[in-house]
Amino acid sequence: MKTRLKELRKRNNLSLRELDEKVNINYSQLARIERGESFLSQQHIKVLSEFFGVSSDYLLCLSDNEKFVLKENTFKPIPIITSLVNGKFNLKDSIGYLTADVDIKENYIYFKIDDDSMSPTFYDGDYVLINLKKEPENNDLVLVGTIDKNAFIRRYRKTNNELMLLPDNNLYDPLIVKNNSTIIITGVVYGFYRPHLRNEQIKWYYKKLILLINKKSGNYPDFFT
Known part of the structure; x- marks a missing residue:
């Protein structure tokens, strides 16, 4: 899977271990992602794109537009x-x-x-x-x-x-x-x-994301029941 992870990491003068400490994603997994040998989960996409301040599409090489385009009910x-x-x-x-x-x-x-x-x-x-x-x-x-x-x-x-x-x-x-x-x-x-991830930072971030969605829509996804 092609990403701009290595480009963004180097732009911010971070080693793999330093990025690991900041986003709580194992550095060996980050290395595999940079080489295109590992797949980014939706949780990792959200954590990394927010950390670097870029859109998820830019991180995944789907767009040349770095910045988030804020929309209602995205x-x-x-x-x-x-x-x-x-x-x-x-x-x-x-x-x-x-x-x-x-x-x-x-x-x-x-x-x-x-x-x-x-x-x-x-x-x-x-x-x-x-x-x-x-x-x-x-x-x-x-x-x-x-x-x-x-x-x-x-x-x-x-x-x-x-x-x-x-x-x-x-x-x-x-x-x-x-x-x-x-x-x-x-x-x-x-x-x-992956609902059974044990990474507490990613679980917390996903919970925060779901609360934002619920606040906008007033609905609770079926998988919470």
Whole structure:
């Protein structure tokens, strides 16, 4: 995953260990993020973008605009989906909502992980934010659906001869997609939320964020009940 983390860290004359102390994210994980070997969680995106005073899109190389664009109700309720049929979902089947800082809520869903096939990137119980409009590129993480209700996350790898969908857990087999395959790629992973994180600073920050959302909307997300 491409980010501007290294650029921002060096601009502020910080070592990885110094940044670790300030944002309470392990320096070895920060190093993997800078090398593009680790995925930023939604919590980490919020903590880092606020610390450096830049927009989350700038941090993630999705925009050249460094500054926050303040808007009313920026954080949108996004439905949580656990299954797909023919690569599609039905909002009636959603199990609740989480919020995300996205412009167009209809372009996103959360998918709840229910296995360990993508560990150590994602774990059982993680909520993965999916961009439904983005076209996948090599090494992107994608949401995959089948003709039945199976759905899962895999790493997208395309060559001249074949498309492979790879698990991050070596105990699972890769999928080789044929022309007549019943596998459908529904969207690309944009971020994730891990409710069982033990990092108290990130938990506190997320709680503060949710309180802000509730103050604006007057609603409490389903996952608090």
